[in-house]
Amino acid sequence: MNAQRLRGLIRKEALQILRDPSSIAIAFVMPFFLLLLFGYGVSLDARHVPVALVADHATAETSAFFAGFRQSPYFRPRTYADMAAARQALMERRVDGIIWLRSSFTRRAVRSATAPIGVIVNGVNANNARIIKGYVQGVWGLWLGTQAQERGESLVVPVDVRSRVWFNPALRSRDYLVPGLIAVIMTLIGALLTALVVAREWERGTMEALMASPATIAEILIGKVIPYFALGMGGMTLSVFMAIAVFAVPLVGSLWLLFACSALFLLTALGMGLLISTIARNQFVAGMIALVTTFLPAFILSGFIFDINSMPWPIRAITHIIAARYFVSTLQTLFLAGDVWPVIARNMAALGLIAVFFFVVVVRISHKRLD
Amino acid sequence: MDTPAPLLELHNVHKSFRVGKTRITAVADVSFLVRPGTITGLLGPDGAGKTTLMRLCAGLLVPNEGRVVALGFDSSKEAARIQQSVGYMPQRFGLYEDLTVQENLDLFSDLQGVPRETRAARYGELLRLTGLGPFGRRLARDLSGGMKQKLGLACTLVRPPRLLLLDEPTVGVDPISRRELWAIVSGLVEGQETGILISTAYLDEAERCGHVLLIHKGMVLEEGAPADFRERMAGRSFFATATGLSGRAIQAQVAGEEAFFDAVVQREGVRVVMRPGAHLPVLPGIAFVPVEPRFEDAFVERLRGVLAGTAGTAGTAGTAGTAGTAGTAGTAGTAGTAGTAGTAGTAGTANASDVMIEVRDLRRFFGSFEAVKSISFQVERGRIFGLLGANGAGKTTTFRMLCGLLPPSSGTLMVAGIDVRAAPAMARAHMGYMSQKFSLYGDLSVAQNLSFFSAAYGLKGTQRAARLRWAAEAFELAAFWDTNGNDLALGFKRRLALACALIHEPKILFLDEPTSGVDPLARREFWGRINALADSGVTIMVTTHFMEEAEYCDELVLMSLGSILAAGTPTEIRARVRTADRPNPTMEDAFVALIEEHEAQTRRAS
Numbered sequence: 001m002n003a004q005r006l007r008g009l010i011r012k013e014a015l016q017i018l019r020d021p022s023s024i025a026i027a028f029v030m031p032f033f034l035l036l037l038f039g040y041g042v043s044l045d046a047r048h049v050p051v052a053l054v055a056d057h058a059t060a061e062t063s064a065f066f067a068g069f070r071q072s073p074y075f076r077p078r079t080y081a082d083m084a085a086a087r088q089a090l091m092e093r094r095v096d097g098i099i100w101l102r103s104s105f106t107r108r109a110v111r112s113a114t115a116p117i118g119v120i121v122n123g124v125n126a127n128n129a130r131i132i133k134g135y136v137q138g139v140w141g142l143w144l145g146t147q148a149q150e151r152g153e154s155l156v157v158p159v160d161v162r163s164r165v166w167f168n169p170a171l172r173s174r175d176y177l178v179p180g181l182i183a184v185i186m187t188l189i190g191a192l193l194t195a196l197v198v199a200r201e202w203e204r205g206t207m208e209a210l211m212a213s214p215a216t217i218a219e220i221l222i223g224k225v226i227p228y229f230a231l232g233m234g235g236m237t238l239s240v241f242m243a244i245a246v247f248a249v250p251l252v253g254s255l256w257l258l259f260a261c262s263a264l265f266l267l268t269a270l271g272m273g274l275l276i277s278t279i280a281r282n283q284f285v286a287g288m289i290a291l292v293t294t295f296l297p298a299f300i301l302s303g304f305i306f307d308i309n310s311m312p313w314p315i316r317a318i319t320h321i322i323a324a325r326y327f328v329s330t331l332q333t334l335f336l337a338g339d340v341w342p343v344i345a346r347n348m349a350a351l352g353l354i355a356v357f358f359f360v361v362v363v364r365i366s367h368k369r370l371d
Numbered sequence: 372m373d374t375p376a377p378l379l380e381l382h383n384v385h386k387s388f389r390v391g392k393t394r395i396t397a398v399a400d401v402s403f404l405v406r407p408g409t410i411t412g413l414l415g416p417d418g419a420g421k422t423t424l425m426r427l428c429a430g431l432l433v434p435n436e437g438r439v440v441a442l443g444f445d446s447s448k449e450a451a452r453i454q455q456s457v458g459y460m461p462q463r464f465g466l467y468e469d470l471t472v473q474e475n476l477d478l479f480s481d482l483q484g485v486p487r488e489t490r491a492a493r494y495g496e497l498l499r500l501t502g503l504g505p506f507g508r509r510l511a512r513d514l515s516g517g518m519k520q521k522l523g524l525a526c527t528l529v530r531p532p533r534l535l536l537l538d539e540p541t542v543g544v545d546p547i548s549r550r551e552l553w554a555i556v557s558g559l560v561e562g563q564e565t566g567i568l569i570s571t572a573y574l575d576e577a578e579r580c581g582h583v584l585l586i587h588k589g590m591v592l593e594e595g596a597p598a599d600f601r602e603r604m605a606g607r608s609f610f611a612t613a614t615g616l617s618g619r620a621i622q623a624q625v626a627g628e629e630a631f632f633d634a635v636v637q638r639e640g641v642r643v644v645m646r647p648g649a650h651l652p653v654l655p656g657i658a659f660v661p662v663e664p665r666f667e668d669a670f671v672e673r674l675r676g677v678l679a680g681t682a683g684t685a686g687t688a689g690t691a692g693t694a695g696t697a698g699t700a701g702t703a704g705t706a707g708t709a710g711t712a713g714t715a716g717t718a719g720t721a722n723a724s725d726v727m728i729e730v731r732d733l734r735r736f737f738g739s740f741e742a743v744k745s746i747s748f749q750v751e752r753g754r755i756f757g758l759l760g761a762n763g764a765g766k767t768t769t770f771r772m773l774c775g776l777l778p779p780s781s782g783t784l785m786v787a788g789i790d791v792r793a794a795p796a797m798a799r800a801h802m803g804y805m806s807q808k809f810s811l812y813g814d815l816s817v818a819q820n821l822s823f824f825s826a827a828y829g830l831k832g833t834q835r836a837a838r839l840r841w842a843a844e845a846f847e848l849a850a851f852w853d854t855n856g857n858d859l860a861l862g863f864k865r866r867l868a869l870a871c872a873l874i875h876e877p878k879i880l881f882l883d884e885p886t887s888g889v890d891p892l893a894r895r896e897f898w899g900r901i902n903a904l905a906d907s908g909v910t911i912m913v914t915t916h917f918m919e920e921a922e923y924c925d926e927l928v929l930m931s932l933g934s935i936l937a938a939g940t941p942t943e944i945r946a947r948v949r950t951a952d953r954p955n956p957t958m959e960d961a962f963v964a965l966i967e968e969h970e971a972q973t974r975r976a977s
Contacts, residue, residue, distance in 0.1 A: 008481020012467060012474070019469040019510075201465075209465030209526075212429045213482040214455040368450065370431045371388065 001222075005215050009223025013197075017227060026192055027235040031185045035242050038181050042305075044173040046131040048076045052086035052095040055079075057103035061110065065101065065117075068139040075135070090122055097121040097132045109147075167252075167336040178247045179331035180304035182239045186262070187298040187324045189235055190269020191276065191290045193228045198277035199286040208370065217366045221359075225270050232266045233259075243335070253334035261330045261344065264351045268323040269294070271358025278366055298324035326350045378534040378566040379405035379428060384437035386423055386589075397423040399589045400437075405534065408563035410556065412580030413570035414670070416890030418861045420589035421570040422462055425538040428568060429459040442534055458532030460523055462539045468512035472503055472522055475511055479526040497525040500555055516762045517548025524555060535559065537569040541576065542888070545761035545916045546959045547966060553579050572888040575919070575959075577666040585670055587890070592673045597666065604664035604672075607647070612640035613657045619902055621657060628652050633671050635895060636902050637922050637941070644668045663955065667919075671891045725752040726785075727879055727910040728773065733782035735768050742768045744933040745782070750926070752878075755901065755911040757924035761966055765933040766914050773912070774881060775799050787878045800828070803877035805868050807884040813857035817848050817867055820856055821874060828875035842870040862893045869900065879910045887917040898923050918958040931966045932973055 017023045053069065055062040069077045078095065080086040086098045100118030108115040119136050121129040168175050201207040210220055240258065243249045251258070273290060280286040300306060301315070302324035308316060319325050326347035333343050386398040397420045405411045413421050426432040427439050430450030439446040441453045466475055476497070480490055498504040501521040506514065511522060520540055527535065537556065541549045557579065559565050569580070577583045578597050585592040593600075611621050611634075618636040625634050625641055630649035635642045642662065645651065651659055728750040735743040743765045750756040760766040771777035772784060775795025784791040787801040811820045821842050825835045843849040846866040851859060859867060865885070872880060882901075886894040901923070905911050913920060921927055922941055929937040929944065937944050941958060948956045948964040956964070 002484065004481050004484060008478050011481075012470065012478045015474055016467065016469050204465065204468070205461060205463035206465030206467060208431070208461040208463075209459075210482070211431055212454055212457075212459040212461065213479070214451075214484065215482050216451070368431070368454065369433065370426055371433070 001216070001219060002214075006219050006223055009215065009219060010226050013223060013227040016197075017231060023193060023197070023228075023231060026189055026196075027231040028238055030189060031182075031235045031239045032242070034185050035178070035181060035239060035246075039174065039178055039242075039247050042177055042181070044127070044177070044305075045171075046128055046135070047074055049074060049097070049128070049132055049135070050076045050078065050095045051132070052089050052098040053077045053079045054081075054083055054086045054098060055101045055105070056082070057106065059106040061106045062101050065105075065143055066099070068143045069099065072135070072139055075139075090120065093122070095122075096125075096128060097136070099136065174247055175249050175336060176332050177305070178243045178249050179335040180302070180328045182236070182243060183265070183302065183324050183327040183331050184295065184298045184304055185239060186232070186236055186266065186327070187269050188291070188295045190228075190232050190266050191273035191294040192287065193232060194224060194270045194273030195276040195280070195286040195290040196273075196283055197228070198224060198274060199280055199283045202277075202281040203283055211368050211370070217363060217368055221274060221362060221366070224274065225267075228270055229263075229266060232270065233263065236262045236266065249335055251335055252338040254339055257339055257344065258331070258334050261327070261334070261348060261351070264348055264355065265323060265327040265330075267355040268351055268358060271355055271362065272323075274362045275358055275365075278362055294324075297322050301325065302328045304328050320350075321354070323351055323354045326354075375407050375563075377404040377406050378442055379568060380438070380440040381424075381428070382438045382440075384424075384427060384434045384439060386420075386427060386432060386434050397589050398427065398434075401586075401589070401591055402437075403584055403591065403594065405566045405568050407533070407566045408560050409581035410560055410567045410569060410579065411582045411584065412577055413568065413584050413586055414572075414574055414577055414666075415570075415586030416572055416861075416893070417888035419586040419890070421572075421586055422538055423589075424586070425459070425461075425536055425568070425570055428536050429457060430454055431459075456532065456534070458527040458530075458535040460527040460535075460537045460540060462542065466511045466519060466523055466526070469510060471508050471510055472514070473507040475522060475526055476529060480529045483530040485530050493529060497528060500558070501525050502551070515548075517544045517551070520544055520548065520552060521555070524552065528559075531565070533565055535565060535567045537567065539570050539572065541571055541573060546918060546962050547761055549573075549576075550963060573917075573919075574667045574670055574891070575665065583666075585673060587674060593669075600666060600669040601664060603647070604644070604668045606661065606664075607645040607649075608662050608664045608668055609643050609645070609651070609659040610637075610640050610662045611643055611657050611659050616656070619906060624654060624657065628654075632675055633668065633895075636898070639940075639942070644672070646672075667891050671895075674890070674892055726750070727752045727754075727787055728756070728912065729783065729785040730769075730773070731783040733769070733772065733784060734780045735765075735772060735777070736780045742933055743772070743779075746928075746930070746933075746935050748928050748935065748938060750910055750912065752910055753905050753908045754925045755905050755913065755923060757921050757927040758912065758914040758930065759916060759921055759927055759962065760930035761916060763932075764930040764966075766916075766930055769930070770881070770883070770912075770914050774802060774804065800875070801878045802881060803872035803875065803879070804881045805872040805883070805885060807887060811856050811864075811868055811871060814855060816853045816855055817859070818852050820867060820871055821848075824871040825874045830875060838874050838876070842874060846870045861889070862896075865889065865893070865897060869897070873904070873909075877909070879912060880904065882911065882913045884915045884917055884920070885913065886920060887915070894919070916962075918962065921958050921962075929962065929965055931969045936965050936969050937961075 051069065053066050055066070066077065066079075069075045077099075078089075080089060083098075083100060086095070086100070089095045090098055098118070098120040100120065102116065102118065105115050105117070117140065119133070121132050123129045165171055201210065215223075236259075240251075244251055272294060276289045276293070277286045280289055298304070301308075301319045301322050303319070304324070308319050308325070311319070330344055330347045333340050381404075382402050384398055384401045385396070387394045387396045401424065403411070413424060415421055423432065427434055427446065428441055430439075430441065430446040430453040433447050433450070442456050444452040446453055467478065470478065476494060480493075485493065498507070501524065503518065503522060503525065506518065511519060514522060524537070524540060527537075540556070541552055544552065553576070556567060556569065560567055560581075577600070580597060582594065583597055583600070584594040611625055613621055618639060618641055621641045622634050622636050625631055625643055630645050630652050631643045632646050633644040643659070644664075726749050730749065731747045732745045733743055733747070734741065734745050746769065758766055758769060768777065772779045773786065773791070775791045775798050779792060786798045789798040789801070791798045812823070815823065818839070821839055822835075825838055830838055843852065846869065848863070848867060848870060851863060856864065856867065886897050889897065901911055905925075913924060915921060924941060926940055927938065927944055928935045937947060944965075945956050945958060945961045948961045953960060
């Protein structure tokens with residue numbers, strides 16, 4: 001390792017970054033827009049769900065029951081005259097569910113007999129359907145309670161559930177999606193930065209000149225990693241800042257640990273990018289490979305949205321080789337739960353292994369030869 | 372005489388590459404030495420294996436068999452040591468285009484471990500040598516082609532290497548920059564310490580080397596000092612003229628003569644080269660004037676000899692060689708006439724007033740920069756017209772305006788009687804275009820490429836089938852009908868490109884450096900076809916800064932800094948720079964002299 005050569009390579013790379021805005025765009029503009037887009041767009045909370053309310057025979061009781069829906073922030077109810085109209089509205093997706101009170105509802109409810117409620121949910125979006133069902137149950141439970149109170153009775157339930165939600169008491173999905181999103185975005189950016197720049201050297205023929213110079217492979221690779229590591233950490237800082245300032249995600253854990261983990265993760269992403277461009281040697285192909293092999297697995301298989309435990313075992317096995325998996329869990333833990341060392345240590349060890357793997361492979365397959 | 376130890380030794384080097392399932396031999400049994408104080412030239416056409424040899428010498432490739440020893444280090448074991456000491460300039464030198472001249476020099480100084488204290492002196496020397504001094508802060512991408520090559524050379528020289536490997540440093544560089552590059556390179560060996568290995572596809576550069584290797588298909592055909600070649604060819608080259616006969620008619624007469632192994636049509640006559648020991652034949656009405664032998668003559672002789680040698684039937688193959696060129700030209704001629712049936716009738720009697728391209732007061736501005744300054748010229752039907760100029764002379768801009776790809780700022784532009792400014796698409800229907808690079812679809816077969824281009828030009832039904840048949844026959848492409856473009860040999864790629872350009876029977880054919888880097892035999896074949904096309908009434912427009920090609924033109928215009936400096940036949944243009952101490956100026960001499968004079972005037976005026 002020769003300090004003069006390495007300094008020369010790093011300075012060259014830095015000058016290129018400053019002159020060619022595409023790297024800066026990848027490192028800063030891309031996370032900015034992706035975070036805005038996904039941060040506001042991706043939400044797993046159902047709010048303002050349009051539901052149809054149908055009472056075959058409207059009475060004071062039915063309106064009292066429906067009032068629960070009207071007051072709930074989760075629903076945007078609309079009243080329909082009969083089931084036929086409501087069914088039509090559901091078909092046309094103007095509403096996602098129907099609450100149907102038959103003409104016998106009032107009579108039975110007043111007699112304290114069991115009153116049937118019809119709940120029809122559009123199951124096309126299974127996830128939303130499940131949420132609606134849950135909310136309907138909540139509204140109905142609340143109504144039962146008020147009814148009992150009015151009659152001076154206490155509602156007798158065999159068990160008393162007192163649930164507490166830890167780390168995210170408000171159950172805001174954004175609070176755990178945004179940290180996961182940062183992991184996904186940084187995977188893409190890290191890999192894209194190095195994948196494109198090394199391929200560019202091959203395309204422009206500058207690699208041959210470097211190869212024929214006294215610089216060693218290690219110097220050439222380190223000369224690439226250091227500047228883009230700095231750039232990637234800049235993008236990371238921007239993302240963390242946006243998470244806290246724009247999306248109001250609480251940061252419970254310590255900032256230094258967050259950056260230490262991010263640095264380690266960035267190395268895995270940069271290493272992957274180096275590997276891609278060493279194989280592809282063409283910017284377009286390298287870009288496509290980087291997108292497909294980093295962004296998609298990070299999105300689907302990292303546990304960012306889809307729960308890993310509910311995947312079948314072969315897919316679960318695959319998730320273990322995806323660096324983003326460990327980083328998603330690390331970031332979610334650091335942001336919401338704090339410095340939980342057992343989790344973080346395990347994840348960092350995995351990230352370290354992956355980073356070492358990529359760099360060893362890259363050094364192994366890179367020769368200062370053209371054949 | 373004690374010869375200093377060689378800096379580079381190649382012993383029986385073989386190199387082959389696996390392409391798909393086949394192995395392609397790039398270098399076969401090559402041995403040579405490079406000694407200090409000499410420039411050794413690797414001369415050969417594109418695809419001869421020059422770049423592979425250079426990379427083998429730089430330790431970037433390792434031979435399958437044989438040994439490469441550079442500065443005492445064996446490339447199979449100590450490639451890193453070689454790379455620490457040699458200077459290697461790849462063909463597309465890796466300049467960082469978004470770095471300035473100075474930053475590129477700094478980077479390569481860092482890589483080569485040049486101590487900071489000595490840099491200032493070294494930079495000063497290199498910038499003086501390359502004339503890049505005033506451009507230190509300019510980005511490499513904003514330099515002209517010639518300046519880029521000079522900067523590449525400067526970067527290779529930041530630490531003076533004992534062995535310098537230069538891979539085609541003069542490719543794509545105009546003659547003026549070429550001369551400057553050669554002056555720098557020649558200066559480097561003066562100290563008798565440095566040895567240089569340089570490769571080039573321009574055979575006329577052989578004279579500048581101390582030792583020359585002719586490379587063809589990965590093998591060394593011949594080696595020696597340029598003087599040896601000159602001596603061998605002395606007194607065997609002539610220019611044949613006859614009053615009242617066109618060049619092609621003369622060629623038809625001399626082609627049958629056993630005495631000649633080469634006959635190339637040039638404007639008003641034919642350049643012929645005799646076999647060794649032959650006597651000049653007496654042909655009625657034809658006068659032979661002795662001309663300077665060219666290095667290419669030796670190459671062609673050797674290539675034809677090789678053809679004879681491998682065929683086993685030396686005598687017949689030798690004649691087949693000569694007949695081959697004439698023959699293919701002949702078939703192309705007849706086929707061309709048959710193909711362009713409409714114009715064929717007027718072919719021989721092309722009317723002098725039949726103007727196919729007319730350019731009057733053509734100007735083009737890019738912002739406030741005037742790229743083309745009010746130029747005028749006209750081209751008659753069936754002529755081969757050359758547009759010459761240095762890099763940045765406005766050739767490409769003019770060319771694009773002629774093709775209707777770039778609207779002129781002002782002026783008149785008529786092609787085949789159609790106003791290009793008013794109806795560029797209509798004008799383009801009469802044009803064919805063939806570029807320097809292979810610009811066809813490499814993943815499509817020969818047949819598919821031809822079908823696509825015929826469809827793109829709106830050919831249908833029987834007419835289309837007839838043109839495809841014509842292409843298969845005239846260009847002998849039938850054997851490769853289902854071969855993908857990428858898998859064709861270089862020569863066939865060019866044939867296919869020309870066939871595609873001619874598929875719609877254009878009245879005007881545009882050629883952009885069509886034969887730079889092509890081996891001399893393939894070049895003869897190509898120009899044979901072009902001459903036949905011109906005879907059949909197709910107008911040919913050539914843009915080039917390759918002087919060899921200029922000689923094939925009927926008329927030329929020479930452009931510099933956006934205006935036309937000289938116009939006329941090649942002979943007339945050469946005559947303009949004839950002086951007492953330069954009685955026989957070459958086209959390159961004329962080019963350099965006229966452009967330098969013009970640039971000096973312009974600089975004085977501004």
